Amino acid sequence: MDKDFGSYGNAVIGKLTAMSALEVGWEPESNNFEGIRVRCTNENERGWFLLRMSLHDPVMPLNIESDSAGGSKIIAERLKSLLSAFDLLDCSSLG
Secondary structure, eight states: OOSOHHHHHHHHHHHHHHHHHTSTTEEEOSSOSSEEEEEEOSTTTOEEEEEEOOSSSSOOOEEEEESSTTHHHHHHHHHHHHHTTOTTSOOGGGO
8 A cells, every 4th residue: 555545545535526526427525524425316326425534544434325226236336447547446345
């Protein structure tokens, strides 16, 4: 992992915010001080995700929720595609 995890994590959050804004049916919420929270409004997703930096460890916890059957998996797949741009992130838990 990058020696300056804080800077790298903040860069991931900033870039992911911009990338998410370009995704159809994804709406980054403004003024989220935890990290990045995105509403996923497509019919097959109907949910959200939150990616933030840990307060104590060099990890970025990710929460995904959906009101659609299989929606969390769809969100995770789309998110993994975007996060693949960040070579220092371990996204293996996304499938």
